[in-house]
Amino acid sequence: MLRIFNTMTSAKEEFKPITPGKVGMYVCGVTVYDNCHIGHARANVAFDVVYRYLRHSGYDVTYVRNYTDIDDKIINRANRDGVEFNVISERYIKAFDEDMARLNLALPTHQPKATEYVDEIIALVARLIAAGAAYPADGDVYFSVEKYEEYLKLSKRNLEDMQAGARVDVDERKQHPMDFALWKGAKPGEPFWTSPWGNGRPGWHIECSAMSMKLLGETFDIHGGGKDLVFPHHENEIAQSEAASGKPFVHYWMHNGFVNINSEKMSKSLGNFFTIRDILDTYDSEVLRFFLLSAHYRSPIDFSDQNLSDAEAGLERIYSSLAAMDELLASAGTASNSADELVEKVESLHGRFCEAMDDDFNTALAIAHLFDLVRALNKAIAEKSASAELLGRLKAEIARLAEVLGVFNSVPAEFLARIKSRKSSELSISTDEIEALVEQRSAARKARDFKLSDAIRDQLLAKGIELLDTATGTEWKIK
RNA sequence: GGCGCUGUCGCCAAGUGGUAAGGCAAAGCUCUGCAAAAGCUUUAUUCAGCGGUUCAAAUCCGCUCAGCGCCUCCA
Numbered sequence: 001m002l003r004i005f006n007t008m009t010s011a012k013e014e015f016k017p018i019t020p021g022k023v024g025m026y027v028c029g030v031t032v033y034d035n036c037h038i039g040h041a042r043a044n045v046a047f048d049v050v051y052r053y054l055r056h057s058g059y060d061v062t063y064v065r066n067y068t069d070i071d072d073k074i075i076n077r078a079n080r081d082g083v084e085f086n087v088i089s090e091r092y093i094k095a096f097d098e099d100m101a102r103l104n105l106a107l108p109t110h111q112p113k114a115t116e117y118v119d120e121i122i123a124l125v126a127r128l129i130a131a132g133a134a135y136p137a138d139g140d141v142y143f144s145v146e147k148y149e150e151y152l153k154l155s156k157r158n159l160e161d162m163q164a165g166a167r168v169d170v171d172e173r174k175q176h177p178m179d180f181a182l183w184k185g186a187k188p189g190e191p192f193w194t195s196p197w198g199n200g201r202p203g204w205h206i207e208c209s210a211m212s213m214k215l216l217g218e219t220f221d222i223h224g225g226g227k228d229l230v231f232p233h234h235e236n237e238i239a240q241s242e243a244a245s246g247k248p249f250v251h252y253w254m255h256n257g258f259v260n261i262n263s264e265k266m267s268k269s270l271g272n273f274f275t276i277r278d279i280l281d282t283y284d285s286e287v288l289r290f291f292l293l294s295a296h297y298r299s300p301i302d303f304s305d306q307n308l309s310d311a312e313a314g315l316e317r318i319y320s321s322l323a324a325m326d327e328l329l330a331s332a333g334t335a336s337n338s339a340d341e342l343v344e345k346v347e348s349l350h351g352r353f354c355e356a357m358d359d360d361f362n363t364a365l366a367i368a369h370l371f372d373l374v375r376a377l378n379k380a381i382a383e384k385s386a387s388a389e390l391l392g393r394l395k396a397e398i399a400r401l402a403e404v405l406g407v408f409n410s411v412p413a414e415f416l417a418r419i420k421s422r423k424s425s426e427l428s429i430s431t432d433e434i435e436a437l438v439e440q441r442s443a444a445r446k447a448r449d450f451k452l453s454d455a456i457r458d459q460l461l462a463k464g465i466e467l468l469d470t471a472t473g474t475e476w477k478i479k
Numbered sequence: 480g481g482c483g484c485u486g487u488c489g490c491c492a493a494g495u496g497g498u499a500a501g502g503c504a505a506a507g508c509u510c511u512g513c514a515a516a517a518g519c520u521u522u523a524u525u526c527a528g529c530g531g532u533u534c535a536a537a538u539c540c541g542c543u544c545a546g547c548g549c550c551u552c553c554a
Contacts, residue, residue, distance in 0.1 A: 043554035073552070155549075161481040162550060226554030256554065263546065267553055295492065310491060310503050365493050368501035382518050450512055457514075468515050
């Protein structure tokens, strides 16, 4: 039984879809005016796992993730660069798609763009005016927060307190200071669409209501996004959607925690952000994804070199074990019977994994179960007490988990080689030199000249190279 | 000022009433020419502090301390 933490009720609730077997899910994507940072990576990876796990659980999921491709920030950026706004939006949609592909995100069912839904947006605004929940004012159209009695039910505030803390000058065209724009009249030189209220463009918030209602219906199951979207974005979406339809908008609201830098929120406005592409210059994309899944999606996660390195070490441990298993299988060194402990771990893995994931997508716990299995596997390999049949099942079980988590999909030996080659580019010694020294040392060892062989080993260690003498020869890895 | 979140081993991190998962790091042992890797063992009588409820609390309640978030664009 899947339980989801619902922001609306501040509690974990049993998940019951509106239509048995089907799930409609909408996640706020990005406003495309710049490259994405790790915060975007976290949100998208988190909901990618939600999507994958729902499908794994047998649901037919319709997953919608939008691009907000018309907005003040896009216009500002276009003006700065002296290009049309759609040059900017298209450039960063492409960049977003590339980043998400590198992070192994499954493609959503639909990826609508705000500019493709302007007709629906205008219709929704007109519907709100007709319902008395919105009013035109001087080319703009505003939503009247006082007309929607449940306003702020998601963020659990009240209008009076909000105004007390207001830091924005009040626009005199608004009937209430908290009223927000559904439609913005175009200023000279700005991109526009024609509407009953004159030339203009959609306000922020309305596009998500229009697109989600069009693609998922007026009431759907899950709506997600970062914690910072609770207010005002999601609050306003609820107000617009429910004031128009008269129906509940969403059943389960999910919000992911922030990526922090030194315990502080990473954000554009603070200027303390790292882009996904910058990070992927230094770390493998699978390591970044594994790192993001090592904490629960609602907790804050601290981004640092140290933490990424720890994640890399952990992932290497898992892949090293899997690689050793592959070698064992290839060398036909398997036994006829398997150790009981390994049998038990293999058989219980999927159940324990699902139990963790059913508890509000607890990926950290799910991964811990995998480490449990790895320890039993290493032991069985060391003791040569694993049958080919069981190892085959183990591989299949890992593959099922990998399909949900989006990590562990690599061929183990290839992952390890990838990490090795990435690290070797930072070394002060070339691969050829290393290989030559390793050969010299092997010759010295064969001649039982351990003084020379140890000197070579120390020399390499000083450069960060560790040697592993195995039955089949000497291998090396980067520390 | 309003609303809300967090504080668990050196570091990361699960655990929301039944007596502290897992990873990294560290130490000892096995293996090894010696190492490394791997395995085994060890490392929180204790969960920011102080009170309270309970047969039983990291988990519930109250207060205090520390850190953070939203209230303005933001994943």
